[in-house]
Amino acid sequence: xxxxxxxxxxxxxxxxxxxxxxxxxxxxxxxxxxxxxxxxxxxxxxxxxxxxxxxxxxxxxxxxxxxxxxxxxxxxxxxxxxxxxxxxxxxxxxxxxxxxxxxxxxxxxxxxxxxxxxxxxxxxxxxxxxxxxxxxxxxxxxxxxxxxxxxxxxxxxxxxxxxxxxxxxxxxxxxxxxxxxxxxxxxxxxxxxxxxxxxxxxxxxxxxxxxxxxxxxxxxxxxxxxxxxxxxxxxxxxxxxxxxxxxxxxxxxxxxxxxxxxxx
Amino acid sequence: xxxxxxxxxxxxxxxxxxxxxxxxxxxxxxxxxxxxxxxxxxxxxxxxxxxxxxxxxxxxxxxxxxxxxxxxxxxxxxxxxxxxxxxxxxxxxxxxxxxxxxxxxxxxxxxxxxxxxxxxxxxxxxxxxxxxxxxxxxxxxxxxxxxxxxxxxxxxxxxxxxxxxxxxxxxxxxxxxxxxxxxxxxxxxxxxxxxxxxxxxxxxxxxxxxxxxxxxxxxxxxxxxxxxxxxxxxxxxxxxxxxxxxx
Numbered sequence: 017x018x019x020x021x022x023x024x025x026x027x028x029x030x031x032x033x034x035x036x037x038x039x040x041x042x043x044x045x046x047x048x049x050x051x052x053x054x055x056x057x058x059x060x061x062x063x064x065x066x067x068x069x070x071x072x073x074x075x076x077x078x079x080x081x082x083x084x085x086x087x088x089x090x091x092x093x094x095x096x097x098x099x100x101x102x103x104x105x106x107x108x109x110x111x112x113x114x115x116x117x118x119x120x121x122x123x124x125x126x127x128x129x130x131x132x133x134x135x136x137x138x139x140x141x142x143x144x145x146x147x148x149x150x151x152x153x154x155x156x157x158x159x160x161x162x163x164x165x166x167x168x169x170x171x172x173x174x175x176x177x178x179x180x181x182x183x184x185x186x187x188x189x190x191x192x193x194x195x196x197x198x199x200x201x202x203x204x205x206x207x208x209x210x211x212x213x214x215x216x217x218x219x220x221x222x223x224x225x226x227x228x229x230x231x232x233x234x235x236x237x238x239x240x241x242x243x244x245x246x247x248x249x250x251x252x253x254x255x256x257x258x259x260x261x262x263x264x265x266x267x268x269x270x271x272x273x274x275x276x277x278x279x280x
Numbered sequence: 281x282x283x284x285x286x287x288x289x290x291x292x293x294x295x296x297x298x299x300x301x302x303x304x305x306x307x308x309x310x311x312x313x314x315x316x317x318x319x320x321x322x323x324x325x326x327x328x329x330x331x332x333x334x335x336x337x338x339x340x341x342x343x344x345x346x347x348x349x350x351x352x353x354x355x356x357x358x359x360x361x362x363x364x365x366x367x368x369x370x371x372x373x374x375x376x377x378x379x380x381x382x383x384x385x386x387x388x389x390x391x392x393x394x395x396x397x398x399x400x401x402x403x404x405x406x407x408x409x410x411x412x413x414x415x416x417x418x419x420x421x422x423x424x425x426x427x428x429x430x431x432x433x434x435x436x437x438x439x440x441x442x443x444x445x446x447x448x449x450x451x452x453x454x455x456x457x458x459x460x461x462x463x464x465x466x467x468x469x470x471x472x473x474x475x476x477x478x479x480x481x482x483x484x485x486x487x488x489x490x491x492x493x494x495x496x497x498x499x500x501x502x503x504x505x506x507x508x509x510x511x512x513x514x515x516x517x518x519x520x521x522x523x524x525x526x527x
Binding site for chain 2 (some may be wrong): 042064067068069070088089090092093097099101102103104105106107108112115116117119120122164
């Protein structure tokens with residue numbers, strides 16, 4: 017099967033701090049790929065580089081055949097993303113948020129109207145389509161963001177901790193939608209999470225990143241076998257250590273700010 | 281093009297839905313008209329400078345446009361903080377289109393606010409030449425574009441609203457007070473004279489006053505050129521700042 021994501025030697029440095037350190041991996045078309053790591057390991061920085069939000073210091077990323085740095089526009093059409101933090105306009109309704117996205121992606125009204133309706137039905141928000149997003153619960157916002165990420169028929173869906181702060185019921189629903197999407201529309205899923213049971217339920221392959229380096233890639237069974245543990249959670253802790261991590265991402269960001277200030 | 285349209289429409293929708301802030305933003309111009317307009321009116325007339333409301337009204341309209349559009353531009357900081365900017369940044373749209381959509385949206389919103397204030401000045405006794413209303417709107421629109429772009433360019437550099445008092449007190453207020461909006465800019469002390477002349481909004485106020493009352497210090501062509509030129513520069517600076525924004 018062909019690779020839909022190809023990452024080579026991908027590196028991001030903030031001054032002297034290396035957030036992502038020469039990582040290599042690939043994801044196959046239609047695969048559900050989990051990208052794991054402790055807080056501050058470099059997950060979000062990697063996703064930002066894969067999704068054109070951040071320029072790599074070194075290395076190349078190819079998404080659906082497009083070089084991310086050289087062809088940002090084509091790349092952007094090929095993926096949808098649900099960010100770790102909410103990214104909806106609270107002052108607009110659910111439908112308007114979807115419509116904004118559709119027009120931004122150059123979709124015409126006859127195409128986006130039925131698509132928005134079917135996606136809102138899929139995530140069970142159709143009844144609330146004309147409600148302002150500011151009145152939505154965390155779970156509803158998440159579902160809307162997933163629907164929005166799928167609006168332009170992306171080949172890849174990035175989900176950065178999509179179930180953070182949600183109750184088990186909502187988490188279960190969200191993963192059910194995602195599972196169905198992957199099966200029915202063959203959307204490649206690239207996700208991060210700290211819930212190992214979600215990984216066990218969803219992922220076909222896993223990469224674990226720590227201190228900016230990928231320490232292992234493989235199927236769940238392979239990783240458990242290599243770590244010599246009984247469960248994925250234990251394997252994860254064994255491979256990445258049991259110490260609590262500093263949020264190195266914010267350290268990196270601060271360092272970046274300091275460097276920027278010095279350069280001004 | 282459709283991306284610019286939807287960004288513009290979003291600004292407009294957000295503006296129209298915040299009815300309280302539309303009314304709230306009328307407070308300051310009304311206070312200026314009543315307290316300063318009628319308060320200084322007699323002194324102004326005694327000095328032989330004519331009707332002060334007639335002089336002040338264009339300045340007050342520019343004030344409302346300037347404040348509204350700079351703040352709309354600064355709203356980009358909220359978009360950063362609440363994550364919405366990420367949604368626009370990962371879309372297949374150039375940063376230039378995003379900036380232009382935002383700037384046009386901010387300018388349109390400010391124009392609406394400016395027209396409301398214009399109607400209020402009419403009630404207060406302002407009597408403009410209605411024949412040159414299109415020229416007046418052109419000046420207003422340029423002022424709106426300039427301030428909206430300025431707000432966006434500043435917002436690109438800021439991560440939160442903490443720098444807001446600094447911008448308001450050391451940039452927005454001086455731009456307004458040193459624009460000849462509330463006093464004539466003829467025969468000023470040299471420092472003040474210099475500061476009003478390098479302030480692009482002086483040309484906006486003067487141009488608007490010319491369109492409304494036929495009174496001017498600078499030639500209207502000069503005023504138009506300054507506003508267009510500075511707007512262009514600010515948009516280019518904003519674009520550069522915007523291209524460097526990392527989320």
